[in-house]
Amino acid sequence: MNWTKHTLDKARSVHSAITDLLKFISSEGGDPDELVHLFEGHYAALDDLYLDRMPIAVALDESDLVLRYVGPQIGEGPSPFPRFTRFHRIFGDIHKEMVRVAKTHPNYACSDIDWRGDADLRITAADLRLIFGFKLPATYGSDSNRLRLGSSDPIFVAVKESIEILGVVAASLQDENPWEIIQAFAKGRPALDVAVVDAALHAVRRIIPHNERGIDCVEIGGLAVPHGRSLELGEDHWLRATVAIAGIEVPNEQVDVVGTLCPIDPGTLRFELRGIDGLRPIRCKYRKEHADFVKSHRRKKVQVSGRAEFDIKHNPRFVVVETITPKS
């Protein structure tokens, strides 16, 4: 369905109805300038189509991922719009998580490629009613526009597969066993390793409203959602994501790494180790008993030992922390 065209057609039908009503009023000897209330419903319909529906239509047609938060305090209350702070925070969270997943992708994380502006997602909707749409960066085709990425550019692939795994993880949370669906999708896609899946689970968990006053759930749609399904994710799915994150498993190979501790999410016991000699940041999962240490050693140099998953160059990608000690 081309929703933009569909919405424009619907608006045109309202214009036709107004024209017909004008003619009818004239034929009945009425004065349209006096009979203004007869047109109010049509004008309200046009306002609704152009102001409220068109942003959704465009987002649905163009987005790889489109999110719409739903709840009693979005379209009601003293103001039809959410407060700016909340809009800004939610948009910022979504953007941060999407970039984090892309940066965890091996094409980026296991290379010396720097993040570039041309790899940024395009925004198809950022509506004050908490509707957000995102689209993959444009790629060049036969025009060889060098301002754009090629479709096989490692960074483009990283962004594309990150959006795809976000759609799959979101869809998997509709199932009682998300891991089966995630693993089935990741099978045969070596780039979608534990680190990427962990980052995607965190991203989706962060996107789902949790203890958010007046917001019940988020609807997710777009090309990245498998089978074009739309999803509705609420508190139950947030809990399911939390359980899935806790169930992440890695092989039994040991590693010792020294780097700077940068917390990601104390709720799911994750931090990143950055500033590692010759390596990109590594996602780490720690135990509750490490929580005080992690809190007190934020941005400090530490040594981490634990089990890890490695990339093809045998660089650690994801570490389950067993011991963690300060490193001066």
Add this chain to the structure above:
Amino acid sequence: MCVPLPSLNEYGFLPVPPIIHDVRLEDMPGCFGLRPRRREIWSNCLSFIEWLRANTPVTEIFVDGRFLSSSDDFSEVEMGIELTPELVRSAGGLDRFNVPSWDEFGVRVRYFAPDQPDLHNFHRAFSTPDPEIRLPNSSEGLLKGYIRIAL
């Protein structure tokens, strides 16, 4: 023939066919009034219908809008009234309908000229769904039913 409201289809709309579901006023809002907010909005319609009955010769109304769906993304009921030369004459002129229905009753009323199916059909606008995230993979010809109530 008036029948009770049918179950909503997979898209959360009144099923098609028929496009127009003839429903008795006492059967409304039925499944569309399960939440207090929906019942409150429908009560606005009832106030307007009372006004119509008392002040005009209108014999039927059309009910439409996202209120007639499983979506919670609505703020009003849309009502359609087809004006005909006979209706206008019986009412004593068009002025009878020229009331601010939104300000006074909280109802969006769309007045239509007599339907001209050969040129265009105002019923078509009522049967065309709005874009929503919950309607993925829907075909170009996706239609929704709406309601006609005899007063």
